[in-house]
Amino acid sequence: MKYQEYLSWLEEVPLYGHKDGVNNIRKLMDRMGNPQTKYRVIHVAGTNGKGSCCAMLSSVFSEAGYRTGLFTSPHLIDYTERIQVDRLPIAKRDFVRIGMKVRREIEQMVMEGENHCTFFEILTAMAFLYFAEQNVDVVVLETGVGGRLDATNIVEAPQLLLTLITSISLDHTKVLGDTVSLIAAEKAGIMRPNVPTVLAKNPPEVQDVIREKAKMLGCPYIYAGETDASLLMRRGEDGKMRRIPLEGLYQRENVSAVTSALQVLQRQRREGRLIIPKEAIDQGLLKTFWPGRMQEKSLYGKKILLDGAHNPAGANHLAEYLKTMYPPSGCVLVFSALGKKDVSGILRVLRNCPAIGEAIFTRIHGEKNEGRFIEIWQETDPSDADPSDADPSDAGSKAESKPFKVIPEPIEAVRQAARRKNASLVVCAGSLYLIGEILEKLGKRG
Numbered sequence: 226m227k228y229q230e231y232l233s234w235l236e237e238v239p240l241y242g243h244k245d246g247v248n249n250i251r252k253l254m255d256r257m258g259n260p261q262t263k264y265r266v267i268h269v270a271g272t273n274g275k276g277s278c279c280a281m282l283s284s285v286f287s288e289a290g291y292r293t294g295l296f297t298s299p300h301l302i303d304y305t306e307r308i309q310v311d312r313l314p315i316a317k318r319d320f321v322r323i324g325m326k327v328r329r330e331i332e333q334m335v336m337e338g339e340n341h342c343t344f345f346e347i348l349t350a351m352a353f354l355y356f357a358e359q360n361v362d363v364v365v366l367e368t369g370v371g372g373r374l375d376a377t378n379i380v381e382a383p384q385l386l387l388t389l390i391t392s393i394s395l396d397h398t399k400v401l402g403d404t405v406s407l408i409a410a411e412k413a414g415i416m417r418p419n420v421p422t423v424l425a426k427n428p429p430e431v432q433d434v435i436r437e438k439a440k441m442l443g444c445p446y447i448y449a450g451e452t453d454a455s456l457l458m459r460r461g462e463d464g465k466m467r468r469i470p471l472e473g474l475y476q477r478e479n480v481s482a483v484t485s486a487l488q489v490l491q492r493q494r495r496e497g498r499l500i501i502p503k504e505a506i507d508q509g510l511l512k513t514f515w516p517g518r519m520q521e522k523s524l525y526g527k528k529i530l531l532d533g534a535h536n537p538a539g540a541n542h543l544a545e546y547l548k549t550m551y552p553p554s555g556c557v558l559v560f561s562a563l564g565k566k567d568v569s570g571i572l573r574v575l576r577n578c579p580a581i582g583e584a585i586f587t588r589i590h591g592e593k594n595e596g597r598f599i600e601i602w603q604e605t606d607p608s609d610a611d612p613s614d615a616d617p618s619d620a621g622s623k624a625e626s627k628p629f630k631v632i633p634e635p636i637e638a639v640r641q642a643a644r645r646k647n648a649s650l651v652v653c654a655g656s657l658y659l660i661g662e663i664l665e666k667l668g669k670r671g
Contacts, residue, residue, distance in 0.1 A: 228317040231324050232304065238344045250346045250376045252339060256330055257350070260357030264294065265497055266364050266380045267486070270372040270412040271391025273539050274425060274479045277471060277515050278391055281483045283365045285509030287311045289501045294356035294364035296349070296377070301517050301661035308352045310359050312514075323351045323358070345369045349376040363499060373414020381417060383497065388415050389486050390435060391425045392478060394538035409434040421445040421489045425482035449485040451478045459507040469510045472519035475542040480510070517660040519546070522667050527643040527651060531663060534654040535562065537570035543654055547580035554582030554627075555649040557642040559663075561587045561635065562655040564594050571655060572601045576627065581652065583645075584629040587638040589658045595631045602629050635659060636666040 254261060267282055269275050279297055286293040293311055300306040305314035315323075327350045331342050342350070349369075356364050363386075368375040393409050409431040416422050416438055422445070424435045432448060439446035457480055461467045469480060487506055490499050522529040534543045547556055558581045562568050575581055586598040603626045632638040642651040653663055 226321055226325060228321055231321045231328075234328070235304075235324065235344065235347065238341070238347060245340055246374050247376065247379050249340050249342050250349060251379050253327070253330060253334065253342055253346070253350050254353060254379060256334070257326075257354060261353045261380055262384055263357040264361050264364050264384065265499070266366050266385050267387050267389065268366050268368070268377065268380055268385060268415045269389045269391065270368040270375075270415050271389075271425065272394045272408070272412075272536065273542070274391035274475065274482070275367050277476065277479045277513075277518060278389060278425075278483050278486075279365045279367045280515040281469075281471075281480070281510055281513045282389075282486065283309075283312060284513045285483075285487060285501065285506050286363050286365070286499070288509035288512065289499070289505035291362040291499065292360065294352070294359070294361040296352040296356075296364065297367045298345070298348070298369055299657055301657060302665045304348075307348060308355055310356070310361060315355055319355065320351070323355050326354065327351055343376070346376040368412075368415065371408075371411040371414070373411050375415075378415055382420050383495070385417055385420050386493070386497075386499065387486055387489055388417065388420060388422045389425075389482060390415075390422065390427075391482060392475070392538065393427055393431045394536065404430075406430045406434055410438075413438040416442055416444060418442045419444050421447065421493075423447045423449055423482055423486045423489060425449050426451045426478040445489070447485050447489060449478075449482040452481045456480050456484065459511050461511060462508065467511055469513060471513060471515065472521070472546070476519075483510075516664060517657055519543075520660075520664075522664075524639060524643040524651075524667065527645075527648070529639065529643065529651045529653065529663075529667070531653045531660045533657040533660055534571065534575070535566060535656050537567055537574055540571045540574035540654070543652070544574050544578035544580075547578055547650075547652065551580040551650055553579045556581045556652050557645050557648040557650070558584040559587060559635070559638045559642050559651060559653045559659075560584055560598065560655045561589045561659045562594065562598075563590065563658065564592055564597070566656070568594065568597060568655075569601050572598060575654065576602055581627070582648070583627055585638045585642050586629060586631045587635045587659070588633045589635065589656055589662060595633075599629060599631070602626060635662045639663055639667075 269279050276297055283293050283295040295309040298307050305320055308315040327347055335341050366377050368377050390412050393405055413435055422439055457469045458466045491501055520531045532543050534540045586595040
């Protein structure tokens, strides 16, 4: 079977299907020899920052000489990005070969009356199998949605060395709950007895949930919080100090969480522990590359900033960065998002960012959501005007909105934005799928 043929089958599999907790994936892995027990694992959950933290950890472990598997989602351009060994994506022929093994086993399970595995369960099973086949030493494993019921959540001690929980905010509320405490409880589902947990900077209510879960399980708990900007500076191979190549003020929180996790791993005194020299930490962090998150490109001599910002918390991080770095109305926003996302929350944050002067709305995945984008962009916000200036006789009037236009094709939207003479920056945000489409045209690296 060819790669595109396999993808056609995979994309027809229901996203959620008959999900039965982690029982589907557990039964499948039992039938396939439990490959997830063949290597050490660092399990990472959270709302924002998961990918950056996973990329940093993977880079450090590779620099330390360990053959390192990395499983993340979603992909930007190609499915093979989700399954990597030493930061090299799985080859398409191996993706199909491993995928067909999983498909045949699932079809046999269905014939025996079991549930058909979901889309994400299949990809997770493929990753587990591939990593075992490649004889990796350690796997950095990112959850998909949540933690407790996520397909990745079948790894156990002694293979599980550490769990890392990044920033938590409201996202996937229909699945995980409508408060950060409820969502934190779901993310905490990856924690295990006696396995250390590191928590990145989070609000007090999240800290309370994770701390209580750690106490209940009897596992070491480390709160990383945030540190100063000096943590972002590392000594290069030439002895000079350089900044970790990850943009965004929030990366302080992610780097703090990662360095805390590495310190925990360095202190472990157990069979199978990881030995991580300081030089490997410095070089690994300096060589970290994580596309689509505050990534800079250029077009027509204009800087393009690409950042998923696919939930309100992510949009807040982006808006704070733009407000700090760029003048009022100095940026053009190219925006699109999936209809199932909190579009109102994301777009309101970006609309109210003083650095963003206008917007270009575009389409992804064939969805036509620009009417909704326009409605949100134009709506009155109490923060847009000084209440003392309000005219009681004109209570229904709207504050003057920032200009906008609609260009359905993403790359054409970027091209037109880049031609704006009065804009110092083009910002592409709202969805990682949007970023992937644009990067595919502009070139992934750079």
